[in-house]
Structure formats: structure tokens, C-alpha cells
Amino acid sequence: MDTQTIDTIALIRQIRENHYQYLRGKTHAERIAFYREQAQKMQKKIAILSATETTAQVSPVQNPAVSR
Secondary structure, rough: OOOOOOOHHHHHHHHHHHHHHHHOOOOHHHHHHHHHHHHHHHHHHHHHHHHHHHHHOOOOOHHHHHHO
């Protein structure tokens, strides 16, 4: 089985650097709008992933009378 490792420190630093570059020179209101938009995108992604995981984990219910 292959295991995948993630360098979380480097990943977080890269995300922060990208945000810094994008938000540099933006107003306070523009920064707030950016983070709110990103949060909404993440909430939608979480909802989709949660729905997918829930349907994948639900096993079909068997009728006890049929299985006898």
C-alpha cells in the first residue's frame, strides 16, 4: 500500500504567501470580501463531500423477513 505524505508546513506557508500576494494593496473591505467568498466556497465543498461520504457509508437495509 502506498502512503502519501504531505508537508503541511510548506503547504500552509505557500497558501499564506499566495494570499499575501493577492491581498497586497487591497482595502480592508476587499480583504473581508475575499475571506468570506473563500469560506462560502469551502462550506459548499464540505457539504458536497459530506453528502458523498454519507451515501457511500450507508449500507442497504435488508428486510429481515426476506433474509430468512
